[in-house]
Amino acid sequence: MCSDGLTKELGPERINAILAASDPGDAAQALADAACDAGGRDNVTTLVIDFLASGG
Numbered sequence: 001m002c003s004d005g006l007t008k009e010l011g012p013e014r015i016n017a018i019l020a021a022s023d024p025g026d027a028a029q030a031l032a033d034a035a036c037d038a039g040g041r042d043n044v045t046t047l048v049i050d051f052l053a054s055g056g
Contacts, residue, residue: 001049002031005042009035024050 006015015031022030028046035044 001047003043003045005040005044006031006035006046008042009038009040009044019048024048 002015010018010031014034018030018034019027027048031046031048032044
């Protein structure tokens, strides 16, 4: 989940690449950092939720 400050700076391919390459615990910060590095003209909010398969 993210604010438009992320999607204004990064396209879906870049967002997916960061999510695929990052540990879920670090992914939100990595996305925010990438948006700021890309210009960061708006505030950025990110939330990454890692769903785990149930054991039953």
